Amino acid sequence: MRRVSRIAVAGVATAALAVTVSACGSSSTSSSSSSSSSGGAKGLALAYDVGGKGDQSFNDAATAGLDQADKEFGYKSTAVEPQDGESDADKVQRLEQLAKSGYNPIIGVGFAYAPAVKEVAAKHPKVTFGIVDDDTIKADNVADLVFHEEQASYLAGVAAAKATKTNTVGFIGGVDVPLIHKFEAGFKQGVQDTKKSVTVKSQYLTETAAEGGFSSPDKGESAAEGQIDAGADVVYAAAGLSGQGVIKAAAAHKIWAIGVDSDQYKQDALAKYKDSILTSAMKNVQGAVFELAKSVHDGKPETGEVRGSLENGGVSLSESNPAFKTNADIQAAVKKAEAGIKDGSIKVKSS
Known part of the structure; x- marks a missing residue:
């Protein structure tokens, strides 16, 4: 598909994360992340675009990538729902809490996350971030997951x-x-x-x-x-x-x-x-999410533009x-x- 960034992530959803994230978007965990948190458990985090989980389309494809990573790497990942009418500041707060809670990579599912990903990635250079459908962020720890x-x-x-x-x-x-x-x-x-x-x-x-x-x-x-x-x-x-x-x-x-x-x-x-x-x-959003996770897991997080095409199966x-x-x-x-x-x-x- 494409040359995606991956996830080496740490941390599980703590009570503090659940409380704070609920202020700017409800938390929705994958099936493998529904168990209680335990020290040292790893996971990636998805911040959903409008429509959220259950859209039978874009967001659900990202969820499938998260579930695949959880199954293959034993992660306990999390996914956070958007709120109606939320601001960029709300998105920044959401991503900040995920980063502070040890998730890595953290993926904004949709171009609306671009300003927030750019701001939070600069504050957390050791965390890999992904942004789906935006190619404007040029940073050493950000993968722009885009498609033809x-x-x-x-x-x-x-x-x-x-x-x-x-x-x-x-x-x-x-x-x-x-x-x-x-x-x-x-x-x-x-x-x-x-x-x-x-x-x-x-x-x-x-x-x-x-x-x-x-x-x-x-x-x-x-x-x-x-x-x-x-x-x-x-x-x-x-x-x-x-x-x-x-x-x-x-x-x-x-x-x-x-x-x-x-x-x-x-x-x-x-x-x-x-x-x-x-x-x-x-478009292989599932593959983009999984491959970004895999790259982090392998210790070689890919960043920069990762573009899916007919040629590469994206x-x-x-x-x-x-x-x-x-x-x-x-x-x-x-x-x-x-x-x-x-x-x-x-x-x-x-x-």
């Missing part, structure tokens, strides 16, 4: 163009920010390169994350209903927890949804809708739905596009 989301989205666009019968497909972004523009740009290019007659309808749920663009399934469902009414029979959502509403609407209208970040066909919470999830544009398109895997036309087009991106003959736009 536009590449997986391009493949999603190819699949959508091959699957549509109405020649209209939709893109729903959670928040109107540069990161989500990458998903849209890749998807549109994939559609248009595959079938120029297909129209792509794009919509963003909110201007800012604080307005709930990544955490409101009802907003996603309403937006999808509008696109379906306008003729879309394939809808791709890059909207975190809000994407669950998009998938629900797609299932209700018996059209295709395309998932994001995780293989949403396999998510338990979406099981009743899975036959409507054609594929998912995945992004991909899922094939869990038999309707996708057995469709020869879609498979041929996707495989051709993937080869073109890898050999450089296809240059995918990121905006």
Whole structure:
């Protein structure tokens, strides 16, 4: 996947950590970290992005990486939920308490953590920090865990163009920010390169994350209903927890949804809708979290930019739905596009 930083971490959640962290976000431990703390136990810490654990997407992929590290290294890790409307100061306080409690590495799951990670990492140079979806922090103890989301989205666009019968497909972004523009740009290019007659309808749920663009399934469902009414029979959502509403609407209208970040066909919470999830544009957040943990465990924490791509397995398109895997036309087009991106003959736009 990519060259991630890892976790060599120490300490378990103490009562002081639980009390202090609850002031700026509820604490949510992994299954392996639910036992009481014991001196010398090690663990990594995740500070969740909006939507928190249970989004069946971005945050849950990070949780899977934490669980994998706990299982392999015997860690007792922790994960902390966000609060509605929290400030950068709240995030700083959260990361400070995790660092003081001995967790290492500490990973901010989402670009909103960039200012806090930059500030706290400077105060704790012996702790390795990770930030998912941000490449702006240049520090000796910070790993920027980023992805070529536009590449997986391009493949999603190819699949959508091959699957549509109405020649209209939709893109729903959670928040109107540069990161989500990458998903849209890749998807549109994939559609248009595959079938120029297909129209792509794009919509963003909110201007800012604080307005709930990544955490409101009802907003996603309403937006999808509008696109379906306008003729879309394939809808791709890059909207975190809000994407669950998009998938629900797609299932209700018996059209295709395309998932994001995780293989949403396999998510338990979406099981009743899975036959409507054609594929998912995945990024290996699980691998990024685990590899950062492993590097710290091995005593060689990786830092700097760690970017996942199609070439290194950091992004991909899922094939869990038999309707996708057995469709020869879609498979041929996707495989051709993937080869073109890898050999450089296809240059995918990121905006």
